[in-house]
Amino acid sequence: MATRAAPLQDVLAALRADGRPSLSFEFFPPRDDAGEQVLWRSLRRVEPLEPTFVSVTYGAGGSTRDRTVRATRALAEQTTMSPVAHLTCVSASRAELRRVVGEYVDAGVSSVLALRGDPPGGPGTPFERHPEGLGTALELVELLRTLGGFTVGVAAFPQPHPESADADADARVLALKARAGASFAVTQLFFEARLYTDLVQRSLDHGCDIPVLPGLMPMTSLKQAGTVAKLSGSPVPERLAERLAEAERTGGPEAVRRAGVQATVELGAELLEAGAPGLHLYTLNRSSASLEVARSLGLGSPASAPVAADAGAALAAVR
Numbered sequence: 001m002a003t004r005a006a007p008l009q010d011v012l013a014a015l016r017a018d019g020r021p022s023l024s025f026e027f028f029p030p031r032d033d034a035g036e037q038v039l040w041r042s043l044r045r046v047e048p049l050e051p052t053f054v055s056v057t058y059g060a061g062g063s064t065r066d067r068t069v070r071a072t073r074a075l076a077e078q079t080t081m082s083p084v085a086h087l088t089c090v091s092a093s094r095a096e097l098r099r100v101v102g103e104y105v106d107a108g109v110s111s112v113l114a115l116r117g118d119p120p121g122g123p124g125t126p127f128e129r130h131p132e133g134l135g136t137a138l139e140l141v142e143l144l145r146t147l148g149g150f151t152v153g154v155a156a157f158p159q160p161h162p163e164s165a166d167a168d169a170d171a172r173v174l175a176l177k178a179r180a181g182a183s184f185a186v187t188q189l190f191f192e193a194r195l196y197t198d199l200v201q202r203s204l205d206h207g208c209d210i211p212v213l214p215g216l217m218p219m220t221s222l223k224q225a226g227t228v229a230k231l232s233g234s235p236v237p238e239r240l241a242e243r244l245a246e247a248e249r250t251g252g253p254e255a256v257r258r259a260g261v262q263a264t265v266e267l268g269a270e271l272l273e274a275g276a277p278g279l280h281l282y283t284l285n286r287s288s289a290s291l292e293v294a295r296s297l298g299l300g301s302p303a304s305a306p307v308a309a310d311a312g313a314a315l316a317a318v319r
Contacts, residue, residue, distance in 0.1 A: 008053055008082060008111040008151040009183035012211050015052065015277065022052035022213065022278030023299040024084075024186075027285050029056060029067035035285070039071070042287035047079055049291070049300030052278065055084040055113055055186075069100060073107035084153060085109050088117025089140055093132035097140070101147050111151040113186065114140040114177075127163075138177050145181035154178075156185040156203070156212050158195035159234060171202035178208045186280045187215045189234045193270045200275075214271050217282035218289040219260040222248055261289050265296045272297065 006014075015022050025046050030036035043054070056072045068086060075083040085104050087097065104112065116137045119127045129135035134143065137154055144152050154177045157170045164170050174185060190196065196214050203212065219225040219236065222244055229236045236244075240263055247259035268279050279299060281290040294300050 007149070008084065011052060011082075012184055012277070016211055021272055021276070021299055022211075023049060023294055024051050024053045024055065024213065024278065024280045025287070025290060026055045026057060026215075026280060026282045027071075029071040030285075031067075039285050042283060042285055043075070043079060043081070045287045045291060046283075046294075047081055049294060051081060051300060053082045053084045053111060054079075055086060055280075057086050058088050058090075058115075058117065069103050069107075072104065072109055076108045082111065083109055084111040084113050084151075086113045086115060087140065087144075088115045089130070089134040089136070090117035091120060091130055091133075093130050094134065094143065095132070097133070097143065098147065101144070101150075105148065110149065111153065112144055113153040113155075114144055114182070115155055116140070138173065138180055141177050141180040141182050151184075152182045153184045153186055154182040156187045156199060158187050158190040158199045158214075162233060167198070168202055171199065171206050171208070174203050174212075175206035175208035178210045182210060184211045184213065186213045189215050189217055189228065189232045189282060191234065191237050191240055191267065193267060193274060196271055196276065197274050211277040213278050213280040214268075214276050215280045215282060216264055216268060216271075216293070217284070218264040218293055219244060220257040220289050221253060221260075222256060225260075257289070261292050261296075264289075264293045268293060268297050 012022060027039060027042065030039045046054070054075060056068050056075065058068050072083045072085040075081060087100060089097075092100075101112070114137050116127070116135070119125045127135070134140050141152055141154060144150050154174070156174050157164070160167045161170055164173075187196065187199070196212075200212055217228065219228065219240070225236045225241065225244060228234070243259055243263060244256050247255040271279070279294070279297070281293060283290045
């Protein structure tokens with residue numbers, strides 16, 4: 001098992017104090033042997049950047065819990081990267097949640113992203129609490145704080161959660177999760193910087209000052225943009241959709257990919273210039289586009305980023 005120099009919450013605090021941005025990537029557990037090969041190729045490609053952490057998701061409705069645990073254990077034992085394990089309330093009793101946490105501890109994992117999770121029936125269907133389980137991410141944070149010295153992360157919502165009354169309600173909940181013991185937050189996918197800065201300001205208004213990492217994903221095809229918008233509930237802005245469509249008309253699929261990566265570089269640079277403490281990149285287990293974004297913005301290990309530039313220079317270059 002790789003040796004971890006410091007708890008993630010301390011690493012994030014040190015980066016924040018020094019004004020250095022964090023870099024993290026999100027993957028999902030493989031469904032089969034072919035998917036496992038794709039995952040590990042992607043992990044080995046991002047490893048030289050020395051990301052602050054790498055997270056591994058649950059499938060919809062908690063359907064990949066066991067594979068998530070195995071993949072997170074392998075990350076801890078076979079790489080130099082610090083894993084953050086996802087944990088959701090979906091279809092799990094308190095005893096089952098404690099068992100999963102115990103498996104993470106046995107694997108040397110000390111950081112958990114605590115999420116309520118999507119309903120097993122998919123987005124838009126009612127969430128049903130397990131009879132012996134938990135119903136909110138706040139309750140899960142509180143449970144984790146009783147189980148040892150975990151660094152606990154939570155989700156944040158630049159656009160209102162589908163079940164929230166409004167954006168301010170989401171900020172209040174984020175503040176409650178921070179008071180309960182969350183050390184950092186990762187946002188759901190979004191495409192406009194103002195959504196992030198507004199979220200951070202609303203959270204500060206409620207006394208929440210934990211690091212909020214923007215979650216970004218390069219849109220590398222028109223089909224992907226439509227699918228992601230539908231599944232995430234984060235609509236692709238009309239300006240970005242038109243940009244991708246124009247790239248498709250003039251240059252085909254590769255031009256769309258370049259336009260999507262460049263748009264994410266521009267957004268990432270704007271966010272970093274606005275004070276974001278780092279970037280969290282959703283990879284869909286294919287790391288090439290996310291690596292291009294990270295390197296273009298000078299994130300990660302300098303030795304691994306030959307095209308690195310500071311955020312200000314990157315933003316100036318795309319204006």
